[in-house]
Amino acid sequence: MKTRIQELRKLHRISQEELGLAVGVTRQTITSLEGEKYTASLVLAYKIAQYFSLSIEEVFDFSQLEEM
Structure with missing residues (x-):
């Protein structure tokens, strides 16, 4: 699943670790999300979106899921 996590992190100048x-996850989880190797749970997606004061849809691209 495509995400804007890396873009948002760089915009806000925060590391994967931060x-x-x-x-509440490891740096490796953030790396996997950014590399599209892992799909966030709904709870994690919510936490990430909330961290950036955005909606889940503004951070995660669900368009590919509709094709399945």
Whole structure:
């Protein structure tokens, strides 16, 4: 699943480690999300979106899921 996590992190000048700590996951989880190797749970997606004061849809691209 495509995300804007890396873009948003760079915009806010925070590391993967900082974001992971803020939302309760490891740096490796953030790396996997950014590399599209892992799909966030609804709870994690909510926490990440809330961290950036955005909606889940503004952070995660669900258009590919509709094709399945």
